[in-house]
Amino acid sequence: MVSSFSLSHSFTESLIHHLPALRKFWLIFLLTLSVAVLAGLGAAWQLLWRPNVRPSAFGPAYLYIGTGSNYGTVLDSLRKYDLLRSQASFEWVAHWLNYPQRVKPGRYLLEPGLGNQALVEMLSRGEQDTVAFTLNAFKYKPQLARQLAAAFETDSVSLRRLLNDNDLLRRRYQVDTTTVLTLFLPGPYRLLWNTSARQLLDSAAATHQRFWTAERRRRADSLGLTPTQVHVLASIVQRETAQPTDKFLIAGAYLNRLRKGMRLQADPTLLWAIGNFGVKRVLNADKLVDSPYNTYKHKGLPPGPITSANRQTLDAVLRPARHNYVFFCARPDGSGFSDFAETYVEHLRNARRYQHRLDSLGVKR
Template sequence: MRLIRQLFKRGLAVAVLLLVSLMIWMTIFMIRPLPMAAESVAMQIPAGASVRAIADQLVMAGVLTEPYSFLLAVKLSGSGSQLQAGDYVLNAPLQVFTLIDTLKHGTFDQLKLQLTEGKTFADLRQKLAQMPSIRQESVSYSDVELMQRVSGQAMSPEGWFFPDTYFMDAQSSDIDVYTRAYQKMLRHLNEAWASRDAGLPYKTPYEALIMASIVEKETGVEEERPQIAGVFVNRLRIGMRLQTDPTVIYGIGQRYQGNITRHDLLTDTPYNTYTRNGLPPTPIAMPGLASIQAALHPANTNALYFVANGHGRHVFNASLDEHNKAVRKYQLKKK
């Protein structure tokens, strides 16, 4: 009898220990951010889907890495019969208890924002201001104040927001969107900077971002971007002015009417790379990942010049004489 009581006590102690361990594990699992495969995941849960089917769908969408912990969390929370069908947008950082709570409330309207490569911060700010479905928190902020709120630094916001598709719910604010786009750009830029080619004429990742924005505005052809970057890198290395029209146009601002004139090229502004050496002081647009990669992995070329060929591409040359011939052929239509 004594032996039975001892075995019972030991068994009870083990059971209590296991229960406490399970509670600790579940608490950590519920509050720890999920390792989502993307910052934003849009998904649809069909009517009649079982909890296991929902868990499998979350795994396939990259929200979960495996279904079993989620299934246990749902069971322990007593929420199994409360998960709803509907359209969902799940944004990182996302905790399990927030995920379960979201799925219990069913479908909601999802908002979609497309940020396009080559657009300016002014374009982005106007686009967000025209979305009344989200909370407008930055209306009274200057550009620098907005950037201070988003990044913690008082600096120009130009170029710092990654062009991509962002999904939001009606409870999102414009600051939420700015923050996500800024953090995404910062991550891509830092990752690209860490693997950059040796010997580039940039002192900081920010200078590479400026170059990427110029490359973005110079060509819409992805395979040309390393060549364009190679030309500008060559110019920086020998102290030659960049002489790129998109920076001049950016410096003109709202006065630009669609045609760049000789007077524009000769009028000095901080962004006129015909009158000033080196890079402009800030980016001139939002560069995409291809342009960032091109700026940090430029083509190995001896070209110093390029000219549009009238068919959406460019002709590259190493000498001014050959460049002038290309200008006469493609721009002036002379042989």
């Protein structure tokens, strides 16, 4: 009979004998597991986090996704403009995160450091980049529509249709097809690329509303003008001079004419009526043009603006210089400043000096 002590002793000797082999097994197992984990992490890094946006030598790269686009359209754009290092890895992550069912329109900034997961999540949440847009001066609706259509998704036809919808303009913005351009203040705007035509007009109207503070409205009222009339007069002043100090003087001269019941006789309104702002010399024939913008024929302000007045000119009209001048004429030195006069006789002397200058330069038109 074998004692329990003997069995225990034999098991202990066997365990001691096989211990190196067990250690080796577990070591190999742990190493294999570590390699598998690292390989998995490496694969995950490659798929999810490795930068996949291709750097651009021409500045920031943008992905434009139009309204109504689907996943296939997004893939086509990524492929067409070669925006990714690996489109296959993007598609794998996109399906894994269910992006094909969550496509959102917009303009998306693709930073070179973006991995697939961050890129897909950004697109899925619609975290698009805004457009920093500067509205430049314009004179006619088509010019305004072209500027906006060049910067945003909406097209110029839709914009022009909206700018000519008199019922909508009166109901929603309290302007008409003639005065709607007063809503658009030149300067910087920051908007989403896929902003619709209606939303663009809403944004312009909101900017216009913020400009017309209670103090500015009070000043307009003290001059006997509505905000729209201030815009119209400022548009004329803006075409008369680019010299900031002269704007206050010219605004004062025009307001003096209005108070006296005189015709404005503003040459820029004639140029708007004949559709030619390149004219340097207004002829008597121009003064016969049949147009409500002909301020040589019609008293008061024209029915709408002849250009987009900027904030500085609007404020010059709201704070006009106080004087007795009712006439002014460009100085012959080409400085952009004007000579002012209280009497017509004095004005004729100033005008002759300017006309002699044009003659010496051979300017006929």
